[in-house]
Structures are given as structure tokens and as C-alpha cells.
Amino acid sequence: MSKLSNRIWYGTFHRHEDVHQPSWLPILAWIGFLALVAAWRLRLPFVETEALEIHRAILDSLTEGQIWGRQALVGSFEFPPFATLALFVARGLGGWLGLPPGHLLVAFSQVWALFYFLRLPATLRGRVASGLLVFFLLLFNRETRHILYQVDPNWAMVVPAACGLYHFVLWCRSQSLRDIILLGVNCGLLVFAGPAGFLLGLIMLAAAATRILAQARGSNLPSDECRGVNLLAWAPALYFVALIFLANWLIMRDPGFFMRRLLHNLAYAQDIAQTRQTLHPTAMLSWLTGGGMLVALLKMRDQKHRPWAAAVAGGLLALILLRGGLDAIEYYPAGAAALAIMLALAGLLIPAWSFADTHLPNRQHPAWLPVESCLLAMVMILGVLAPAEPVPEPEVYAPPPPHRLEILATIDRRTPQTRIMIHGLQTPARFLDLREERFVARLDFDSQTIRQYARDEDFFYLLVPPDNGRYYSPGHPLAEIHRAGQPWLVLETIWPGNWQLWRVLPESEQL
Amino acid sequence: MPIEPAKPAMPTFHYPDRPVFHQAIVTFVPWQKITAATLAAILLFWLIVAPYYTLLAVNAAITVFYISSMLYRTLLIDISLRRSRDITIERSALQPPNGEWPRYLVQIPLYREGAILPHLVEAMKNLDYPSDKLEIRLLIEEDDEETMAVAKSLDLQKPLVIFPVPVSYPRTKPKACNVGLHDSEAEYLVIFDAEDRPDPDQLKKAAVAFTRVAPNVACIQAKLNFYNPRQNFLTRCFTAEYATWFDLCLPGLDFLRAPIPLGGTSNHFRLKVLRQMGGWDEYNVTEDCDLGLRLFANGWRTRILDSTTWEQACPRLGNWIRQRSRWVKGYIQTYSVHVREPGKTTVGLGIFNNIHFHLLIGGSAFSQLINPLYWLLAIYWIFSRSTALSDFFPGPIFVMGAVCLFVGNFLFAYTSSIACVRRGRGDLAIYGLLMPLYWVLMSVAAWKGFIQLLRNPHYWEKTQHFENQ
Numbered sequence: 001m002s003k004l005s006n007r008i009w010y011g012t013f014h015r016h017e018d019v020h021q022p023s024w025l026p027i028l029a030w031i032g033f034l035a036l037v038a039a040w041r042l043r044l045p046f047v048e049t050e051a052l053e054i055h056r057a058i059l060d061s062l063t064e065g066q067i068w069g070r071q072a073l074v075g076s077f078e079f080p081p082f083a084t085l086a087l088f089v090a091r092g093l094g095g096w097l098g099l100p101p102g103h104l105l106v107a108f109s110q111v112w113a114l115f116y117f118l119r120l121p122a123t124l125r126g127r128v129a130s131g132l133l134v135f136f137l138l139l140f141n142r143e144t145r146h147i148l149y150q151v152d153p154n155w156a157m158v159v160p161a162a163c164g165l166y167h168f169v170l171w172c173r174s175q176s177l178r179d180i181i182l183l184g185v186n187c188g189l190l191v192f193a194g195p196a197g198f199l200l201g202l203i204m205l206a207a208a209a210t211r212i213l214a215q216a217r218g219s220n221l222p223s224d225e226c227r228g229v230n231l232l233a234w235a236p237a238l239y240f241v242a243l244i245f246l247a248n249w250l251i252m253r254d255p256g257f258f259m260r261r262l263l264h265n266l267a268y269a270q271d272i273a274q275t276r277q278t279l280h281p282t283a284m285l286s287w288l289t290g291g292g293m294l295v296a297l298l299k300m301r302d303q304k305h306r307p308w309a310a311a312v313a314g315g316l317l318a319l320i321l322l323r324g325g326l327d328a329i330e331y332y333p334a335g336a337a338a339l340a341i342m343l344a345l346a347g348l349l350i351p352a353w354s355f356a357d358t359h360l361p362n363r364q365h366p367a368w369l370p371v372e373s374c375l376l377a378m379v380m381i382l383g384v385l386a387p388a389e390p391v392p393e394p395e396v397y398a399p400p401p402p403h404r405l406e407i408l409a410t411i412d413r414r415t416p417q418t419r420i421m422i423h424g425l426q427t428p429a430r431f432l433d434l435r436e437e438r439f440v441a442r443l444d445f446d447s448q449t450i451r452q453y454a455r456d457e458d459f460f461y462l463l464v465p466p467d468n469g470r471y472y473s474p475g476h477p478l479a480e481i482h483r484a485g486q487p488w489l490v491l492e493t494i495w496p497g498n499w500q501l502w503r504v505l506p507e508s509e510q511l
Numbered sequence: 512m513p514i515e516p517a518k519p520a521m522p523t524f525h526y527p528d529r530p531v532f533h534q535a536i537v538t539f540v541p542w543q544k545i546t547a548a549t550l551a552a553i554l555l556f557w558l559i560v561a562p563y564y565t566l567l568a569v570n571a572a573i574t575v576f577y578i579s580s581m582l583y584r585t586l587l588i589d590i591s592l593r594r595s596r597d598i599t600i601e602r603s604a605l606q607p608p609n610g611e612w613p614r615y616l617v618q619i620p621l622y623r624e625g626a627i628l629p630h631l632v633e634a635m636k637n638l639d640y641p642s643d644k645l646e647i648r649l650l651i652e653e654d655d656e657e658t659m660a661v662a663k664s665l666d667l668q669k670p671l672v673i674f675p676v677p678v679s680y681p682r683t684k685p686k687a688c689n690v691g692l693h694d695s696e697a698e699y700l701v702i703f704d705a706e707d708r709p710d711p712d713q714l715k716k717a718a719v720a721f722t723r724v725a726p727n728v729a730c731i732q733a734k735l736n737f738y739n740p741r742q743n744f745l746t747r748c749f750t751a752e753y754a755t756w757f758d759l760c761l762p763g764l765d766f767l768r769a770p771i772p773l774g775g776t777s778n779h780f781r782l783k784v785l786r787q788m789g790g791w792d793e794y795n796v797t798e799d800c801d802l803g804l805r806l807f808a809n810g811w812r813t814r815i816l817d818s819t820t821w822e823q824a825c826p827r828l829g830n831w832i833r834q835r836s837r838w839v840k841g842y843i844q845t846y847s848v849h850v851r852e853p854g855k856t857t858v859g860l861g862i863f864n865n866i867h868f869h870l871l872i873g874g875s876a877f878s879q880l881i882n883p884l885y886w887l888l889a890i891y892w893i894f895s896r897s898t899a900l901s902d903f904f905p906g907p908i909f910v911m912g913a914v915c916l917f918v919g920n921f922l923f924a925y926t927s928s929i930a931c932v933r934r935g936r937g938d939l940a941i942y943g944l945l946m947p948l949y950w951v952l953m954s955v956a957a958w959k960g961f962i963q964l965l966r967n968p969h970y971w972e973k974t975q976h977f978e979n980q
Contacts, residue, residue: 224938
């Protein structure tokens with residue numbers, strides 16, 4: 001650095017030898033390398049998803065200051081705020097770089113994950129690489145490869161996940177305070193990343209807590225310090241959970257709104273899974289999460305339980321492969337070759353995994369145990385990213401909605417320029433109306449609000465999507481309306497695919 | 512040019528051959544008063560002409576300040592956790608530099624400390640340093656009969672000596688320290704407070720450290736912490752705060768070669784340099800903070816030593832507020848003194864050090880004063896959902912404000928927990944998360960200090976020390 005720039009940055013009070021000169025070369029080398037990888041990734045295919053469409057709609061609504069945008073940001077856990085806000089940042093940067101925000105977000109997230117993997121210390125990286133065989137195995141599957149190409153804002157979750165995993169691995173080796181703090185902070189961020197992120201964070205924290213307690217039991221860590229370190233690890237996640245409740249209270253006027261909605265949707269996901277021949281990703285989520293946690297806990301416990309952990313891990317792998325195989329058959333009726341390759345690899349890998357886990361001495365390295373558990377969690381992310389993109393369903397399960405102009409033409413014939421209430425996420429995203437001129441969107445269903453609109457505007461309509469579990473869960477009030485109506489609603493039109501348009505009656509005209 | 516002191520009721524102590532430097536004898540010099548009045552008039556004018564846009568602009572500026580403080584604190588603590596630069600001296604390295612230990616002067620200013628004096632003497636006797644190379648001066652005001660009587664009754668032996676301080680204006684700790692500065696042959700000097708219990712090997716560590724650091728290091732600051740952290744809620748939070756400052760912030764500043772505001776005690780100086788600097792500003796109630804900046808401005812540096820002096824955390828609220836109000840008052844005094852020549856300060860500090868100076872010295876006092884307003888606004892907004900208030904927080908300002916409120920506050924509390932764990936007091940980490948309650952008290956004290964600055968700027972709010980419990 002020249003004398004002049006030293007004076008500008010550090011002033012004239014300093015003496016030259018005082019100035020700390022960071023070494024810029026490695027930093028610039030990293031930036032250059034990652035920029036090259038990102039450029040390469042940007043040239044690979046991108047597949048637009050419905051998740052992108054919905055997050056984009058939430059973001060547009062949010063920046064317009066609409067109620068629905070705010071509601072969707074905090075009240076929908078399956079389209080989590082982390083992804084929406086990441087898209088917001090990507091939109092700003094994308095506009096500057098002249099790139100589509102979704103592409104930029106996906107490329108950045110994937111390169112970021114790679115960056116953290118490459119930063120792992122060489123000895124660990126070798127072991128992690130062996131574990132990543134599972135990951136590459138998944139790439140044989142068309143569907144999982146397809147996930148890598150998807151422009152899904154949920155990819156943003158990989159950033160805190162990779163960062164958290166990296167610091168977890170380092171912490172297991174060095175017990176450095178900074179690593180456990182960054183693990184805690186990243187797990188805290190994962191709270192905002194939807195169920196998958198939340199559970200991944202939980203797994204990492206549980207694994208860390210188990211290790212901390214094991215150290216305390218082994219007298220390597222004083223109990224005071226053990227309490228403190230545990231607090232540092234858990235505090236961000238617990239605080240951010242509290243923040244979600246607070247945000248729901250502030251915006252939805254119901255602190256538990258997001259949770260109830262999530263539980264309803266999970267219940268629905270099980271229903272829809274039965275309509276397919278393969279295992280649904282959400283079902284996979286519960287298996288993998290439970291299994292991953294069990295593996296982590298068994299591994300942390302003691303030597304005696306490690307074979308059990310290996311068995312559970314093998315079972316989870318088998319489950320993933322089974323799903324991949326079944327999908328291969330479904331997507332390619334003549335896909336026996338792909339299935340055969342996967343089964344052959346599985347036949348080799350699972351016994352090798354189990355044997356190595358219980359017999360090889362180098363697997364006893366303390367850092368290896370949580371790495372394995374977290375690899376399972378990473379696999380889980382890939383499995384779980386899929387639910388954001390609804391399962392491609394046959395037309396019978398998800399008939400296309402009527403066109404926006406068709407709906408408007410229908411009501412304009414009777415009551416020109418009147419408005420329609422729409423609910424949930426998919427429907428408002430499809431009929432996004434940033435000025436609320438024709439469509440008024442809400443995440444929650446409140447009959448009082450709808451009737452208030454009817455009183456104020458004389459003519460007011462309610463659009464009810466088909467009751468196939470895609471747009472609302474079976475127990476939702478819209479399901480009841482779709483089935484039997486309400487005394488304050490008059491059915492106006494039914495479109496093909498069972499989309500219903502109801503006219504809302506003011507109180508004086510109730511049936 | 513420095514301002515001549517006003518005629519005090521008692522004689523002013525005369526400092527022979529003292530260099531001239533800006534002092535806090537007046538808080539604001541005329542041009543500062545005129546500038547402040549002009550700015551206030553402009554603000555008032557715009558408040559009348561365009562109240563909405565004026566308040567919006569003020570709000571935006573404060574929000575940007577909050578965001579900057581948050582990012583700054585995060586950076587500082589991350590650096591500290593990543594690559595701490597404390598000077599660590601292993602026990603095996605505690606050998607006399609150049610064959611013999613240098614002469615050391617310990618100064619302990621005392622005023623109405625009779626009750627705690629016997630404990631102090633015990634702590635000083637525990638210092639591991641050759642007595643023929645050590646002098647421990649108990650600086651006792653001549654009219655403080657109580658302390659003087661206790662000191663005489665203790666039958667003090669060398670290296671402990673009573674050093675009477677003539678009755679003179681101002682009645683402050685730095686004045687007493689300046690008086691003790693003269694007629695000593697020592698190479699190094701350290702200041703301790705009445706209730707301090709330094710690590711026994713601290714002097715040796717500092718003496719060795721001075722031989723290891725660059726010649727332009729004039730001061731080595733040891734870390735401070737409390738020996739009564741678990742006495743009550745206040746002492747727990749105070750411990751968390753001290754740990755944050757001494758174990759996280761200062762090592763970060765040290766790494767960045769930034770100006771370091773010194774702590775009140777346990778600053779080890781090269782005596783020669785200290786005399787060249789003119790000692791402490793006896794009118795400044797945080798004279799240590801001022802001295803740290805003055806050293807920096809003259810090309811001298813401060814480093815942090817990994818040795819702790821154990822102090823007493825104020826367990827009583829009233830006493831704690833008095834102490835804290837003095838600190839805030841002193842920080843504002845220091846800030847005011849060091850911006851009297853704004854051009855020189857700005858150019859002298861450069862961009863990086865200006866950020867440190869303004870955020871650490873001016874910013875910390877400012878945020879303590881302004882915080883209550885924003886907390887009240889946040890509470891009001893949460894419960895009333897007032898649209899009138901929302902108008903002052905349009906898009907980007909709302910986002911920044913929400914980040915400060917929900918992330919920034921948590922971050923500051925979380926760093927206190929980190930500091931507790933780093934200090935080895937993991938059981939207090941939970942109190943780090945309860946710091947927002949403590950911040951309310953800090954703001955109360957800040958306002959007390961600010962009001963006192965305007966009414967009685969040189970009044971020294973004495974911190975009362977208690978017998979150990």
C-alpha cells in the first residue's frame with residue numbers, strides 16, 4: 001500500500017509499521033476461482049419452478065406494501081421467509097449484474113456450498129468426500145439431478161446449512177468458541193428456512209449438545225462452561241423461533257398461525273402421497289429426519305451403539321435408493337438399467353458403509369461422527385427441497401385454474417368492476433394483483449373480513465379452488481364451502497376443474 | 512489554544528514543565544457552542560417548515576447510525592474471536608529482562624477508602640515483584656483524615672508508602688495521579704484502584720511485555736473483571752458487560768491497531784512517555800479514555816495484556832448509576848475535547864480510525880442517550896400498530912429499523928453471553944441475554960451524566976467501594 005493511501009485510510013497519527021496489512025492475494029484468488037465456477041454454473045440449465053413463482057409473488061406484494069405479502073412472509077412456513085428475503089437480495093444484485101435473480105441466487109448458493117466444502121481442512125475433506133459418494137449416487141437419479149437445476153429460492157438455505165456444517169466440523173476438531181457461535185448463528189438462520197432447514201439446524205444442534213454433554217460427563221469441560229457453550233449454540237435458534245411467533249402475532253394476530261398451517265399441510269401431504277406409487281418427499285422428510293437424529297444420537301453415545309447407528313444409516317440409504325429406483329421406473333418405463341446401476345451401487349455401498357463404520361480405526365476420529373450425521377442431513381435437504389416444488393400430478397389431481405380474464409369476464413357481465421377474494425398462497429400468486437383492483441388476497445380465511453368487504457362494496461365474490469388438497473388442507477373452511485357452501489354465499493359459477501365462484505351476501509340478504 | 516482555567520475556590524496544583532494539550536476544563540469551546548446552536552436553529556426551522564421530512568431525515572440518520580454500530584460491533588468481535596492479539600506471557604518466560612527487573616511505580620489514588628484499605632494492602636502485598644524495585648504510593652488527599660488515619664494505623668512497610676496529595680483544585684483522581692507522577696526514578700508506572708486485586712504476576716508480565724513489543728508502545732492495558740460477579744443481578748450484568756469490553760472489544764481494537772480508550776485502572780505506562788504527554792487531564796472525569804486517545808494522536812500505541820485485575824462490581828444501584836453517569840459524562844467530555852480541531856483529528860486519524868473514534872467514543876454515549884426513545888417507539892408501535900408512526904419508517908428505513916430492533920439488540924445481548932463464556936463464566940451467559948434490562952439502567956445513568964455535564968462538568972461522582980461479601 002502506498003504512503004498516500006496509508007495516510008488516507010490510517011491517518012497521519014499512525015506510524016507505517018503499525019498498519020495491519022491483510023494479505024489480499026489468497027482472497028483475490030478465492031474470489032476469482034469462485035467467480036469462474038459461478039460463471040460455469042450460470043451456463044448450465046435452469047428449470048423454473050412454481051416455488052420461484054410463489055416467492056416472487058410474495059416479494060412483489062411485500063414491496064408494494066400489501067397485507068398478503070406480509071402475511072405470506074411470516075405465516076407460510078413451507079414457503080419460508082429466508083428464501084423470499086434471499087430472492088429480494090438477489091433481485092437487487094441481479095439487476096445490477098444483468099442476471100435473472102433466481103439464476104443468480106441458485107448459482108451463488110451452490111457455489112457457496114462448494115466453497116465451504118473446499119475450505120474444510122484437507123484431512124477432513126478426504127473423509128467428507130468419501131461420504132459424498134452418497135450424494136453422487138443420488139446424481140444418477142434424474143429427479144435429484146433435476147433438483148440441482150431447479151430455480152428454487154429454497155436453495156438459499158444451503159448457504160447457512162453449508163456454513164453451519166463447516167463450523168460444526170471445525171468445532172468438533174478444535175472446540176473453538178467462534179465455531180460453536182457460528183454454528184449456533186447459522187442454525188438460527190435455518191429456523192427461517194422452512195421445515196427442512198429447521199430440522200437440519202435441530203439435528204446439528206442436537207449433535208453438538210450431545211457432544212458437549214459427553215465432554216462434561218468426561219470432565220473435559222467444567223459444568224459452568226458446558227452450560228454457557230450450550231446456551232451459545234441454542235440461543236439464536238430459540239430467539240428466532242420466538243421471533244417467528246412474535247411476527248405471527250403482529251401480522252396474523254395469532255402467534256401459532258404458521259404452525260397450525262404447517263401441520264395441516266403436512267397432514268395433507270400424507271394424503272396426496274397415497275395417490276402416488278412412490279414415496280412422497282414429505283414422507284421422506286420425516287423418515288430421514290427421525291433417522292438422521294437417531295443415527296447422530298446413537299453415534300454420539302458410545303462404541304456399543306455404533307453398529308445400531310450404522311444399521312439405521314444403511315436403512316436410510318436404502319430408503320433413498322428405493323425412492324430413486326421407483327421414480328426411475330415411473331419416469332422411464334424402460335428404466336431398468338438405471339435401477340440396476342443404483343441397486344448394484346447400493347449393494348456395494350451399504351455393506352461397505354456399515355463395515356467401515358464399525359471396524360476401520362480411522363473412523364474413530366471424533367470429527368468424523370458428526371460429519372456423517374450431517375451428511376445424512378445434507379442428503380435430507382436434497383430430499384426435502386422437492387416439496388417446495390409440488391409433485392407433478394396428473395391432471396385429475398390438479399386441474400388447471402380458469403384464466404384470469406375468464407373469471408373477470410364472468411363477473412363483469414353481471415357486476416362490472418367488482419372484486420374477488422382469494423386465499424392461501426398458490427391462488428394469490430397465480431392471480432397476483434398488486435393494486436388489489438380486482439383480486440383481494442389473504443393468507444388466512446376470515447369470514448368476517450369477507451362479509452365486511454361485501455357490506456362496503458355491495459358486490460363481492462369469493463373464488464374457491466378445488467378441494468384436492470393442493471390449495472388448502474382438508475380441514476380448511478374453504479373445503480367446507482366447496483362441499484356445502486354457506487348461508488352467506490351464493491354459488492355463481494363452476495369452471496371445469498371444479499373452481500367455484502361464490503357471491504358474498506351482505507348480512508341483510510343472508511339465505 | 513487551550514482555555515485558561517476559571518478561578519477556583521482553592522489553589523490549583525501547579526505542574527512544572529507540563530506540555531500544553533487540550534483539556535476538559537471547559538466542555539465546549541466557543542466555536543463548538545456556536546455550531547451546536549446553529550445546528551439546533553436549523554433543525555428547529557426545518558421542524559417548523561417541514562416537520563414530516565425533517566423528522567424522517569433525523570430518523571433515517573439515526574437508523575443508519577444504529578446499523579453502522581451493529582456492523583461495527585459484529586466486526587470487532589469477530590476479529591477478536593478469530594485472531595486475538597493479546598500479549599500472552601507464559602510463566603516460564605517471567606525472567607528479569609536484561610538480568611534485572613526494572614523499577615516499577617504503583618499509584619493508588621484513595622479518597623475516603625478507609626474501610627477497604629486493609630484489603631488493598633493485602634492485595635498489594637501479594638504482588639510478586641522484587642520489593643527493592645517497587646514503590647507503591649497510596650495517594651491520599653491531605654484533608655482525608657479518615658483514610659489517612661487507617662493508613663497510618665496499618666504500620667505500612669516498604670514498598671508501600673503514604674503519599675499525601677495537597678488540597679487543590681480540581682478534586683479528581685487524575686489530579687492525584689498527576690501529583691504522584693513526579694520525583695520517581697521508576698521506568699514503568701501502573702495505576703490501581705482501591706478495591707483492585709491484580710493477578711500477582713501482573714507487574715512481571717507487563718515488564719516482560721514491554722521488552723517484547725514495539726518501542727512505540729507506551730501503554731499496556733491489563734484486563735479488568737470482577738471478583739463478586741454473582742452477588743446480584745446488577746453485578747452479573749456488569750460482569751457480562753466488562754467481559755464484553757475487555758475480552759472481546761479491546762482485543763479486536765488491538766488487532767486493528769486502533770486507538771484504545773484505556774480502562775480506569777491497570778494501565779501500565781512507560782513513565783518517561785507519560786511525563787512527556789503531560790500526564791492525565793485532571794478536568795476530565797474519564798481521564799484514562801482521554802489519555803488513550805492522546806497517546807494515539809502522538810504516535811504512541813496501547814496493547815492488551817492477558818492478565819486480569821479483579822475489581823469490585825458495584826452491587827448497589829444508586830452507586831452504580833453514579834459511577835456510570837461519570838463514565839458517560841467523561842466520554843462526552845473526551846469526544847468534545849478531541850474534536851476541537853476537527854481538521855487535524857480527521858486527517859490524523861484517517862478513515863478507519865475515524866470510524867473507531869466516532870463510533871466508540873461519541874457513538875456509545877449517543878446511543879445510550881437515544882436508546883430509550885427508540886425502545887418506547889418500538890413498544891408503542893407493537894401495541895398500537897399506529898399508522899402515524901409507520902409513516903416515519905418507509906420501506907428501507909423500516910427494514911433497517913426492524914433489523915436493528917430484532918437482530919441488533921439480540922446481537923448485542925448475545926455478544927455479552929459470548930464474552931461470559933470466553934471469560935470462563937459460562938453460568939453467567941444467560942445474564943448476557945438479559946442485558947436489555949441492564950441497558951435501561953445504562954440509559955438512565957447516561958441521562959444523569961449528560962445533565963450533570965451541563966450543570967457541573969468537573970464534579971467527580973465518587974464510586975463507593977464496599978467491604979467484601
